[in-house]
Amino acid sequence: MKGDSKHRGFATRAIHAGQQPEPVTGAVNVPIFQTSTYVQPELGAEVDFDYARVKNPTRTALEENVASLESGLSGHAFASGMASLTALFTTVRSDEHIIVSHNVYGGTYRLLEQVLDRYRLRASWVDTTDLDAVATAMEDTTRWVLIESPTNPMMDITDISAVCDVAHARGAKVAVDNTFLSPFYQRPIELGADLVMHSATKYLGGHSDCLGGVLVTNDPADAEWFAFVQKSAGAILAPFEAYLILRGIKTLPVRMERHESNARIVVDALADHPKVERLYYPGQHDHPGHEVQKRQASGFGAMVSFDVGSFDAAKAFLDNIEVVTLAESLGGVESLACHPATMTHAAIPQEELDRLGITGGLVRISVGLEDGSDLVEDVCNALGAI
Numbered sequence: 001m002k003g004d005s006k007h008r009g010f011a012t013r014a015i016h017a018g019q020q021p022e023p024v025t026g027a028v029n030v031p032i033f034q035t036s037t038y039v040q041p042e043l044g045a046e047v048d049f050d051y052a053r054v055k056n057p058t059r060t061a062l063e064e065n066v067a068s069l070e071s072g073l074s075g076h077a078f079a080s081g082m083a084s085l086t087a088l089f090t091t092v093r094s095d096e097h098i099i100v101s102h103n104v105y106g107g108t109y110r111l112l113e114q115v116l117d118r119y120r121l122r123a124s125w126v127d128t129t130d131l132d133a134v135a136t137a138m139e140d141t142t143r144w145v146l147i148e149s150p151t152n153p154m155m156d157i158t159d160i161s162a163v164c165d166v167a168h169a170r171g172a173k174v175a176v177d178n179t180f181l182s183p184f185y186q187r188p189i190e191l192g193a194d195l196v197m198h199s200a201t202k203y204l205g206g207h208s209d210c211l212g213g214v215l216v217t218n219d220p221a222d223a224e225w226f227a228f229v230q231k232s233a234g235a236i237l238a239p240f241e242a243y244l245i246l247r248g249i250k251t252l253p254v255r256m257e258r259h260e261s262n263a264r265i266v267v268d269a270l271a272d273h274p275k276v277e278r279l280y281y282p283g284q285h286d287h288p289g290h291e292v293q294k295r296q297a298s299g300f301g302a303m304v305s306f307d308v309g310s311f312d313a314a315k316a317f318l319d320n321i322e323v324v325t326l327a328e329s330l331g332g333v334e335s336l337a338c339h340p341a342t343m344t345h346a347a348i349p350q351e352e353l354d355r356l357g358i359t360g361g362l363v364r365i366s367v368g369l370e371d372g373s374d375l376v377e378d379v380c381n382a383l384g385a386i
C-alpha cells in the first residue's frame with residue numbers, strides 16, 4: 001500500500017501497517033531477515049541496523065503493525081508473552097509496588113510470586129472489577145495496575161477507564177493484558193490505559209505455531225526504556241516468529257469474527273445443558289460484566305469457561321472430546337480445551353484457586369474455527385460421557 005496507513009480502517013492496517021514492499025526486490029511480504037548482523041559501510045557510520053538483538057526489519061514491521069492496531073505509540077516484540085511481562089516489570093524498582101487483577105494467567109502469578117519477589121517487587125492481588133478495592137490497594141509506591149479483562153479463566157470484566165481514573169489520580173499507570181480479546185475487539189489505550197501487553201502466541205499469531213509477546217506503550221519514556229531493555233536483556237522475538245505473527249495478523253479480523261460466532265453457538269449449547277452447573281462467558285446477559293464489556297469492547301471473544309461440578313466430571317468430558325483438543329494455550333484456529341486448576345493455573349495455591357472459583361470441575365474452551373455444528377456435537381457427546 002502506498003502512503004501512510006494511519007487513517008485507514010482496522011482490517012486495512014492489519015494487512016499493511018508497518019509493511020512496505022521490500023526496496024531491493026519489491027517483495028510484497030516483509031522478508032524474514034535471518035541475519036544476526038549488518039554491514040557497516042565505514043567505521044563510525046550511522047546505520048539503522050547494526051545488530052539483530054537491537055533491531056531486525058521483520059521484527060520492526062510487526063512492532064509497528066501491532067502499535068497501529070492498538071492505537072499506541074510504539075510496539076516492542078519479545079520471545080514470549082512472559083518475556084514481554086518480564087520487560088514490563090523492569091520498569092519497577094525493588095520495594096516499589098504493583099496491583100494485579102487477582103485472577104490472571106497462572107504464569108503471571110508465578111513470575112511475580114516465585115521469581116520477581118526475589119527482587120522485592122511487591123504485588124497486591126486485587127479484584128479489579130471492584131473500584132473501591134483498587135483505590136484501597138493503592139500505595140505511594142504503586143507504579144502499575146495490571147489488568148486482565150476478561151480474566152483467565154473466570155472471565156471477570158474490569159472497567160478499564162474507571163480503573164485508569166483511580167490509578168492516574170494516584171500517579172500510577174495502567175497496563176492491560178489484552179490477549180483474550182485482541183485489538184480487534186478491545187483497544188485499552190483508547191480507553192485511557194498506558195500500555196497493552198499480548199501473548200502474541202494466541203490470537204495475534206492465531207495458528208498455534210509459534211510463541212511471542214508484544215508490549216505497546218503510549219508513553220515516550222517507556223518506549224525508550226523497552227527498546228533499551230530489548231537491547232540490554234535480549235529476550236527479543238526472532239525474525240521467523242515475527243514473520244509468522246505478522247502473517248497471522250493479516251487475517252485477525254476475519255478470524256475473530258468467526259471465533260466469536262462459533263463461541264456463540266457453543267455457549268448456546270452449554271447454557272441449556274443439564275451437565276453444566278455454571279457458565280462463564282461475558283456475552284451472556286446475566287454475566288456480571290456484560291454491560292461494561294458492551295461499553296468498552298466491540299465483542300465478547302471466544303473464550304468460554306464452564307463448571308461441570310467435579311474433577312471426575314471434568315476428566316470424563318476432557319477424555320471424550322474428539323474435535324476439540326485437550327491442550328494448553330488458546331487463540332489458534334483449532335478449538336482447545338484445558339483444565340485450568342491442573343494445567344494453566346497449576347502454579348496458584350489451592351486456597352487461592354478455591355477463592356477464585358477455579359474448581360476441579362472447571363473447564364475452559366478456546367473456541368476455534370471448525371464447523372460450529374461439529375463443535376456442538378463434540379461438546380455435547382463429551383458432556384454425555386459424564
Ligand SMILES: Cc1ncc(COP(=O)(O)O)c(C=O)c1O
Pocket residue numbers: 080081082083105107148152177179180198199200201211212213329
Ligand atoms: C492471558 C495470558 N497472558 C500471558 C500469557 C503468557 O504468554 P506466553 O505463553 O506467550 O508466554 C498467557 C499464556 O497462556 C495468557 O493466556
